[in-house]
Amino acid sequence: MSQHDTGERRATISRATLETQIEVALCLDGSGQCELDTGLPFLEHMLDQIARHGQIDLNIVAKGDLHIDAHHTVEDIGITLGQAFNEAIGDKTGIIRYGHAYVPLDEALSRVVLDCSGRPGLEFHVPFTRAKVGDFDVDLVIEFFQGFVNHANVTLHIDNLRGHNAHHQAETVFKAFGRALRMAITRDAALKGASPSTKGVL
Numbered sequence: 001m002s003q004h005d006t007g008e009r010r011a012t013i014s015r016a017t018l019e020t021q022i023e024v025a026l027c028l029d030g031s032g033q034c035e036l037d038t039g040l041p042f043l044e045h046m047l048d049q050i051a052r053h054g055q056i057d058l059n060i061v062a063k064g065d066l067h068i069d070a071h072h073t074v075e076d077i078g079i080t081l082g083q084a085f086n087e088a089i090g091d092k093t094g095i096i097r098y099g100h101a102y103v104p105l106d107e108a109l110s111r112v113v114l115d116c117s118g119r120p121g122l123e124f125h126v127p128f129t130r131a132k133v134g135d136f137d138v139d140l141v142i143e144f145f146q147g148f149v150n151h152a153n154v155t156l157h158i159d160n161l162r163g164h165n166a167h168h169q170a171e172t173v174f175k176a177f178g179r180a181l182r183m184a185i186t187r188d189a190a191l192k193g194a195s196p197s198t199k200g201v202l
Helices: 039-055 073-087 140-152 166-185
Strands: 011-016 020-027 034-037 058-066 096-106 108-115 120-123 155-162
Touching: 011 073, 020 140, 034 039, 034 096, 039 058, 039 073, 039 140, 039 166, 058 096, 058 108, 073 140, 096 166, 120 140, 140 166, 155 166
Parallel strands: 034 058, 120 155
Antiparallel strands: 011 020, 020 058, 096 108, 108 155
16 A cells, blocks of 8 residues: 555565565654564664654665675665665655754763755764774774665754763764754644745655
8 A cells, every 4th residue: 555545655675685684664654653673672762762763664684795784784674675765755845854853861962953855865973982882893883874865865964062982972863863863854834835945845
């Protein structure tokens, strides 16, 4: 059933390469339900933040070459999630388009600003205070968001403003991303179904 039949903006995307097999089911008009099977517990904790704070239903199954490292799996989850978002959001008529959020967690504070612009762009400024959280390489956080941005066609600015606990730094980023995404995709009644752009299309 299509998003037009139900009124819900949803998509299911599969991606298979020699390195990973990913399936993402996404509903932008959800309630924060999340089912994840990626083999990467910390990433799942972060993805759950997106779902719950973005009020997005998210189901991700991923099998990747984790015997090498997590890079391909994390990047390809970002890519596939971006593809699902791009399909689910449709022509973007009637949405607020812009979203922003500040989220604290104890000493850490992050800001995320997002534009469903139709143009991929990422500014990522997160000075992680250590290289890993558990077994998870924090360098992969930017790889996730770069994959998402490139295929979701959004402009995304991420800034960790302060923090000395790398787990807190990452968690505030993902929570703020979820909140900003929720704002941006919300339908704006004042637009009456029009495009939120002077161009008339995004």
